[in-house]
Amino acid sequence: MDPRISLITLGVSDLERATRFYEECLGLPRLQTPPSITFFELGKTWLGLWPRESLADDAGLSPDGSGFRGFSLAHNVRSPAEVDALLAHVAAYGAKVVKPAHATDWGGYSGYFTDPDGFLWEVAHNPDFPHL
Secondary structure (H helix, E strand, O other): OOOOOOEEEEEEOOHHHHHHHHHHHOOOOEOOOOOOOEEEEEOOEEEEEEEHHHHHHHHOOOOOOOOOOOEEEEEEOOOHHHHHHHHHHHHHOOOEEEEEEEEOOOOOEEEEEEOOOOOEEEEEEOOOOOOO
């Protein structure tokens, strides 16, 4: 695995309020995005804000309780085969694959795992993601 974090997505309770905070208070450079999500480009890493329920649903987890912590870390790779290989690799080291890799509705391929402490990671191939 190349050492990088591609995208940090925070599950927020109020997308408009959170977007305003990160854009106006912290001065992060906002990218053009659909109204259901907000992205900020931070060099080669993006910060995403997404409603908590939507992020949990995307990973196939409940937004409440200890199974979902309100954010995910993402690692983008160059191909669907790399997604599969990395999910198999982390599982061999004790990570739990919580959503097997699959074709997505946004044109990519992704799956989710939790590390040994329960932190949620998405492994994704996004053909439109510019930083690989």
